[in-house]
Amino acid sequence: MTEPGLRARKKEATREALRHAAITLYREHGPQAVTVEDICAKADVSPRTFFNYFETKDEAVLSLDVSAPIVRQRIVDRPADESPLTALRAVFAERFAQVTGSETFRERTLLLREHPELVPRLTHTNKAFEEAVVQGVAERVALPPEDVYVRTTAAAGFGANRAALMCWQPDEGPDLVTLLHQAMDVLERGFTPSRPG
Incomplete structure (x- = not known):
């Protein structure tokens, strides 16, 4: 019974890490200079993982x-x-x-x-x-x-x-x-x- 809860928490932690990385990079370098790859590198996840959560870099920042x-x-x-x-x-x-x-x-x-x-x-x-x-x-x-x-x-x-x-x-x-x-x-x-x- 605890596994779905743990899975959900891990997913939310990944979403939050991506969101935080995207916002931090947008503030440091400006929105135009940041790529999805930059966000993934900072959050230590793959681009494939990124697109499991967000369709675009703006969505990661603004959703x-x-x-x-x-x-x-x-x-x-x-x-x-x-x-x-x-x-x-x-x-x-x-x-x-x-x-x-x-x-x-x-x-x-x-x-x-x-x-x-x-x-x-x-x-x-x-x-x-x-x-x-x-x-x-x-x-x-x-x-x-x-x-x-x-x-x-x-x-x-x-x-x-x-x-x-x-x-x-x-x-x-x-x-x-x-x-x-x-x-x-x-x-x-x-x-x-x-x-x-």
Whole structure:
């Protein structure tokens, strides 16, 4: 019974080693100068192993640390009396609380500050994550994924998620969970600015 757990942990350790190597090299040499072979050498794995985990070097750097099916299930499993936005807030906040202590995650955030040209690539790389949010919202409200309410709600929640990430400074200012709550508050206020006092 312990073997599948051990295998899963080894796979996750390899994925994390590749992700960390890719991000470190991107920061040291710039995205264009880094090859898949460079990443493999730093992580001490073969290119074949790399492609078991990621399709491209950008995916190794930009992909999220949680799988799309897990995200969908967490959204679905939230209490039934929560609104879709409340459910998304809780799921995103839980995820951010888990990852902000990760050095790899912090390094990736700094990389995106240093190379803002990578930011638009997040949309493509994390498309499965966005679709998982859509599916989760659809299941909660018993509407098809292509429904405009479902798509708009999911897009708004994911936009708040991204806004929090873009505003986060790892070494100063509000923590990432606080920024997420602020971004979700903007949605729930109907985009009315918060005024001091």
